[in-house]
Amino acid sequence: MALTKQTRRRFLKGAAATAAFTATAPYIKTAYSAGTLSLGLWDHWVPGANDVMERICVDWGKANNVDVHVDFITSIGNKLLLTAQAETRAETGHDVYCVPLWLVSMFRDSLVPLDDVVQEIESRHGKLVPSAWFLGNIDGVWRGAPAPTGSLSYANVSRADLYLDHAGIDLKAIFPANGDRDPALVDSWTYDAFLEAAEKLHAAGHPFGAAIAPAPDASAWLSTLFTAYGVKLVDESGDITVDSDETREVLDYLSRLTQFMDPGVYAWDDAGNNRWLISGTGSAIFNPPSAWAVAKRDNPDVAQHVWHHDAPRGPAGRYRAATPFFWGAWQFSPNVSAAKDLFLHVASPEVVTEMLQASQGFDLPLVEAYYESNDIWSTATPPDGVLYNYPIRGDEVQSVAGYPAPPEIASAIATQGVFPNLVARVTQGGDSFDDAIGWAENELEGLMRG
């Protein structure tokens, strides 16, 4: 039998047609997917959340004739990233893997396209939040589906009593636990007001605390501050734009703010700010509600005065750092169809709501409509309304470290700690603004290589 010769042109045409069909075809559920599905999921901070997550997945497996195995992998010590590196290089391991923040971009070549799944989720449940689009949709292709748990944001977490007593600022009045905000009061919550309060609270022995060290939390809060001052280290087209008046302005601001911070912040890890607040020393941090949740258990006197609220506004706006979590399917997985079915299932409002309850409001949904249908943040206590403003309620804009640089550059900006190093060179090392910016330019050039 004569075989038709497969020319390169014909092959490419066929491959392009297949890819186009895969990308645009509607998702078709393959009921009773069968087989085995191994999940590598993030080990949740909140006690009990893992058990609920495992039960949901296993129950789904039983209903769909899929044998589901769940491993919870901690993000401490970057183990989630290390395991992903090992599995993608060895091309063996879990079928489904949790890929938060930049991991979708980092492992884009190893993750199955999920356009059909995400399109189905959006058509059923509504649009995803902007940060999910920025991080999960790489070069127009979805490589991660919204995870039902783990996504978080870095709210301003303050001791309302200390702010009132020592700085004369009533945070509960500015950001009440209802929709009745006074725009003038909200407008008064600026980085200048924050600095003024930081000085007073420092004098009272309760400084503001946040890491300026090689830790993800440091990149998160510093990047939002930089963005609020209009700084872009690298712009959308990949050009280095760190050398600007805005950068000098924010470095000047931080030179003043760090005078009222603990010198240990230059060596804090991600738990440093939690300990700072829980101990009763700190007056404010930027964090998800884990510090409050632990304080409830370890230091209830502190927990009852904690208040989550909006970040201060800078000259270019009000920004809050977000960390969306996705689930992806490795290309080496033999059971991608079952994985896609599972992604659809866990994106349902029932599952997301169950996980919100299990995580005590720590998780933030990636489907915008889910914020309207849940009241976990309104009912959390003590104090009443402590988490009401944990989801964005006002004019804050979600941001991720390195935005708006192209994802592969932005991820390196975050992981190599360009933000904390740039700041520390000025505020701790005594570098001039120009020297520090020059260092940052050299460092950013190094991240551009292909």
Added chain:
Amino acid sequence: MATTIAIDASGDGTLTQRSAFWLFMRRKSTIGVLMVLPLLAIIAGLVAYPAGYSMFLSTLNKAETKFVGFANYLFLFKRETFWMVVQQSIIFALVAVVGKAFIGFVAAHAVNTIPTKGQRKWRGMMLIPWVIPPALSTLGWWWLFEPTYSAINWVLAEIGVDAIPWLSDTFWARFSVILVNIWIGAPFFLIMYLAALKSIPEELYEAAAIDGANAWQRLYHITLPMMRNIIAITVLFSIIVTFANFDIVRVLTQGGPRDSTHLFATYAFRVGIESNDIPLGASVSLFMFPVLAVLAFLILRNVRKRAMEL
């Protein structure tokens, strides 16, 4: 040993060939080669292959799709942070190895003066830092140095001394990682030097004493020359291991503050694993390989030469 006599009954030479094979197999050299084969397989699989593979990786572009030769190394030469890492690694390795060698030398002499009966428990106790997994013991040190609630600073405060920024200041952070490395590594020098001390014939010291040599002269003219080979090998081994150190910096400082405590291994991890640029990470980790290889060659050649002279 019984000898097998081969009889070629068939006359076709089969038994003669078989007996020749058995004779070959029973040769000492053949048995020696066979016995080292498992070890060679382990070295090939766990040392040679990974080393070769990392060399190969270091010649690829970031996406690992194109051969770029030495471009990754040339790229590193233009990076300010990389040169800071080179400088720090050299300072770290040299200071730590000198510290370990000095403390090990003094401790070995101190232990050697203890009567044999009670010596074992001292040797055991002094080996503890070396025996505990470094990641674990370094975590203990981290609690002592904790940036905000340091246990050492609490003690200092009790006696009216200002807190020391162990991990948040560049100088003190470098001091801390070197101190912990010395604490972990000094017992290795101690045990090697102690073994060397015990192998020096007592007659030499007796003869020197008769000649009126004082303690310093005995140390300079007998102890040091007799220990020279052990010192050279121990220092070489320690330099290589210290240059490759990872866990202490990773646990204590993660390379901070301001990248001022990064070593080759931690920086390679940051660039290669955390920033997903495996070829550049491989280049960072291999940077010192030629320097250490030449150093090892020179030191081992001298050791061999001295051994021949003895």
